Amino acid sequence: MQAVLRAYFGYFFLVLIVRVVGRRPGRQLTPFEFVLVFFIGGLALTAIVGDERSFTNAGCQILAVALAHYTIAWARAKSRTLSRVIDGTPLILMETDRMGQRLWRQETMAKMRIQDTDVLFSARDHGLKTLQEIDTAILERNGDISVLAAGGSPDDEPNSADEPRRVREVKVA
């Protein structure tokens, strides 16, 4: 009973901590962030497992965590608000206004602790060499930075002033 409660507490506590620590997991995981993931994981394990090293305990705790995860995934699919609380919403990091001027979203960049070099990393990853080649950069809910290239495909005609700007999505892995 206590072991299952410890597993639930550990799971929900880690979900909160990971959500608060920041949205930079996955492909942007730097060695610095590796330390965080392994350290938090190791520390949580000590308290959650405690002195119960039996197979029964491990099995029950794994089932408890699986159920907690399933419940969160189910609730997230049912409720848009909960989905935003758990995953956040995509955030625009850079946009291009009607005049064609590229603008950083300073508040978002600062509060999400993201630098222009992070955006450039994603741009390079998708074949764009400079900031001028980017139309819009978006911090996705999973921490990836999606980059929409400026000016449509290289074969397209240049945009006229009356026409809405064309963008070409660069595939994000």
Place this chain on the structure above:
Amino acid sequence: MSQSAATKPVEDLVAKVNEEVAVGEDLGFQRSWWRFERILWTLFLLIIALDVGGMFGRGPLAHAQATSADGSLHVSYERIQRTGTPSILSVTLQESAVRGGEATLFVSDNLVGALGSRRIIPEPATTRLGDGGFTYTFPIGKPPAIVRFELEPSGAGRFPFEISAGPRAGTVSADVWVVP
């Protein structure tokens, strides 16, 4: 014949950038979340500060001392302890607690049960059960003498305990809080 899959029309509800790129950004929600994060980080800092201070055990605020009214006993212990974490409770016996080269020490049941006394250093010469606890006797040379109890609580809660140097001698009563 297989059943057809349930469908519904796609509604274009996702917020757009410059009315062309569907992103789904909600800055209003995000600003509320940032405010919540600020509160949470403040709370984290407070918890860390309290922990360093010993509010959750193992720090200056957790350490406590008590002396019996007649001065025969001095007890040094951790008033806040952690589940499954060892600590030492020391009892200093003064001259008035020693009779005929021997000291008697009564400890209430909580010290052995809830607070998990694992070992007594030195080992008592005799142990007597009853009266809601354990009565130990120790042969003593020249006082003061120190008896140490190694504690390791197995569960959280508030546990009062009592230590005395005999039926008509001074008593120390205190509470220990055990955090999970």
